[in-house]
Amino acid sequence: MDRRDFLKGAAALTALSALSGLGIDGRAGENTVRSSGPQITRRRYRNTDLTLPLLGFGMMRLPTRGEGVDDRKAAAMVERALAAGLNYFDTAYMYHHGDSEKFIGRVLSRYPREAYWLTDKLPVWQLHSEAEMERTFAEQLRRTRAGYFDFCFLHWMTDSNWEHAKQIRAYEFLKRKQQQGLIRRVGFSYHGGPAVLEEIAKSRDWDLAQVQMNYRDWDTAGRELYEVLTRRGIPIAVMGPLGGGALASLSPRAEALLRRADPQASPASWMLRFIGSLSNVQVVLSGMSTMEQLEDNIGTFTDFKPLTDAEREVMREAARVSDWKRTGTSCCTACRYCMPCPVGVRIPEVFRLYNRYKEDGDLRKFRESYRALEEDERADACVNCGACLRKCPQRIDIPAHMKSIAAEFGN
Numbered sequence: 407m408d409r410r411d412f413l414k415g416a417a418a419l420t421a422l423s424a425l426s427g428l429g430i431d432g433r434a435g436e437n438t439v440r441s442s443g444p445q446i447t448r449r450r451y452r453n454t455d456l457t458l459p460l461l462g463f464g465m466m467r468l469p470t471r472g473e474g475v476d477d478r479k480a481a482a483m484v485e486r487a488l489a490a491g492l493n494y495f496d497t498a499y500m501y502h503h504g505d506s507e508k509f510i511g512r513v514l515s516r517y518p519r520e521a522y523w524l525t526d527k528l529p530v531w532q533l534h535s536e537a538e539m540e541r542t543f544a545e546q547l548r549r550t551r552a553g554y555f556d557f558c559f560l561h562w563m564t565d566s567n568w569e570h571a572k573q574i575r576a577y578e579f580l581k582r583k584q585q586q587g588l589i590r591r592v593g594f595s596y597h598g599g600p601a602v603l604e605e606i607a608k609s610r611d612w613d614l615a616q617v618q619m620n621y622r623d624w625d626t627a628g629r630e631l632y633e634v635l636t637r638r639g640i641p642i643a644v645m646g647p648l649g650g651g652a653l654a655s656l657s658p659r660a661e662a663l664l665r666r667a668d669p670q671a672s673p674a675s676w677m678l679r680f681i682g683s684l685s686n687v688q689v690v691l692s693g694m695s696t697m698e699q700l701e702d703n704i705g706t707f708t709d710f711k712p713l714t715d716a717e718r719e720v721m722r723e724a725a726r727v728s729d730w731k732r733t734g735t736s737c738c739t740a741c742r743y744c745m746p747c748p749v750g751v752r753i754p755e756v757f758r759l760y761n762r763y764k765e766d767g768d769l770r771k772f773r774e775s776y777r778a779l780e781e782d783e784r785a786d787a788c789v790n791c792g793a794c795l796r797k798c799p800q801r802i803d804i805p806a807h808m809k810s811i812a813a814e815f816g817n
Contacts, residue, residue, distance in 0.1 A: 445491035447710035449688060452641060458523060458689050460682055461707040462494040462643065463487055465509070466501045466741070467693035474505040481513045483700050488521060490704045494689050496616075496643070498527040498561055499546060500743075507549035515551040524552050525614075525643075527561035527595060528580065530571045539579050547588065554587060557614055560594040562799055565602045577610050595645070597799035600630040607638040614688065618646040620653060621680045621721065623737065632684060641688035647681045648674055648692070650739030652758070654699075657766040660724040667720045674699075675706040676721060683712035738802060744794040752783040753794060753804060760785075760811050776815060786812035 448457035469479040487493070495514060497506045507526070514522065526546050533539050547553070558580055560571050571577065583589045591613035596603055607615065615635050619628035619642075635642050648654050654674040655661070664676055681690050690707075694700045713721070738757035747753055756779075763772035781787065788808035798804060 441491065442489050444704075444708040446704065446707045448491065451688065459492050459494050459707070460687075460690060460710055461492055461678075461703055462496055462689040462691040463492055464645065464691040464693035465495055465497040465506045467695045468502060468506065468509065469695050470502070473503070475502055475509040477509065477513055479697075480509060483694065483697055484514055486697065486700060486704075488517065490708070492704065492707075493521060494523040494525070496525045496645075496691050497550070499529045499542065504549070507546060511549050511551040519553055523556040524550065525557040525559065525593075525616075526550065526552075526555045527559040528576065529562070530560050530574070530576045531562060531567045533576070534574060536574070536579060539574070539576065543579075543583065543588075554589065556590045557593050558583065558589040559592075559614075559616060563594045563596045563602075563606060564598045564799070568602060568606055593643075596631075597801075599627070600634050603631055603634045607634055607640055612640050614643055615640045616643040616645055616691075618739070619644050619681060620647050620649045621677050621725070622649055622653060624680075632686065636686040642684075642686055643689045643691060644681050644687055645691050646739045647690050648677055649737070650741060650754075652739070652761060653677045656724065657728050659727040663720060663724045663727065667717065671706075672702050674702060676717075676724075678703065678706050679711070679713050679717075680721065682707065682710055741799065743797045743799055744804060747788075748791055748793050749787055749789055750780075750782040751785065751787050751808065752779060753808075755779065755783070756785050756808065756811060773815070784812070785809075785815075788812070 446459040446461050449460050450457050463484075469476040469483075471477075471479075484495075495510070497510060499507065501507070502509070510524065514524075528539065528543060528546075533542060546555075560576050560580070563571065577592070580589055580592045584592055593612050593614035593616065594606065595616035596606065597618065603617070617631045617635070619632060632642065654672070654677075656664070656673050661673055664671065664673055668676075678690055678692070681687060692699070692703050694703065738754060738761070740754040740758065742754055744753050756776075759772055759775050763769065776784065785808040788805055790805040790809070792805065794804040
């Protein structure tokens with residue numbers, strides 16, 4: 407084990423706390439990693455002495471200002487996260503239109519490189535040659551100023567993207583970068599069903615796999631994905647544990663059930679604990695936009711407690727009263743890959759409003775919120791061009807949903 411990996415073990419932040427009087431550039435008090443207060447629960451990585459925090463910081467939904475990341479707010483969140491032992495950060499080439507990687511270069515790179523784990527992803531589907539992979543990978547290193555990636559993934563593997571990745575030998579490209587010391591470990595992120603996941607998992611050696619799982623889709627897709635990777639001995643990083651924020655707040659009846667069981671726990675904490683209770687989950691990613699969300703998640707994952715059988719029963723009842731399987735809601739996670747819409751429809755916002763209406767039944771509230779959108783932002787402005795279909799990782803038939811919503815409510 408080399409020095410970098412040793413420092414990323416369970417005692418990483420404690421060891422670094424000796425720096426507490428010095429800034430990174432030698433000036434007291436600036437950008438210092440101070441391990442303080444209760445710490446995030448960590449989980450051992452495979453059969454090593456390394457540990458990762460059970461909660462990871464997804465950098466796709468950072469606070470924004472204008473067209474880019476709000477450095478002041480996001481930097482404060484990073485400082486708070488590191489102090490609590492939350493030192494796993496996940497980004498990608500297109501997050502925040504490239505500004506997520508640049509934010510890491512502007513802010514996260516001020517901290518000792520040994521203080522954090524960084525995962526980035528190669529956007530395979532838009533690359534067609536080794537030369538393009540070289541240019542993009544070099545750009546990602548320049549943007550992040552990281553020097554190396556602890557994990558680097560083949561991004562957005564689907565059946566077609568996996569076939570493309572094989573054609574351009576993207577896995578072999580990452581392995582060469584690993585040999586050069588620019589990547590520590592190789593993985594992939596996945597959107598699809600269990601059959602293709604099985605094929606990907608068994609065909610290469612993987613250090614980590616990132617898949618979408620949450621309580622709402624556990625019985626329809628999540629369980630099978632989990633079982634495929636667990637059988638293959640591949641640790642899991644979970645994305646979308648809150649369904650793009652949809653599970654952070656529930657219908658009034660469902661929230662009342664959860665509040666009665668634990669008045670201090672947020673709906674989000676229940677959903678995150680469900681995922682964190684799975685033994686082969688290495689890290690649960692949360693895309694946090696506010697300090698309040700971060701604090702709530704830190705509270706959930708500090709001295710983490712798996713769900714009890716009684717709590718699981720409460721969650722089943724909350725799901726029943728939410729009527730998830732019969733409401734006609736979409737599985738949109740608000741990832742915004744579909745945006746911008748060529749004609750201006752605010753696709754994620756339309757889905758968010760409609761999904762909430764279908765769960766809580768508040769027609770008046772839905773109409774008020776929906777009509778507050780500009781006319782060209784509403785569902786009936788969709789022209790069925792199909793641009794979004796090619797980009798949606800959830801494979802939602804977006805034009806069909808827009809047509810249905812428009813037919814139900816018009817403008």
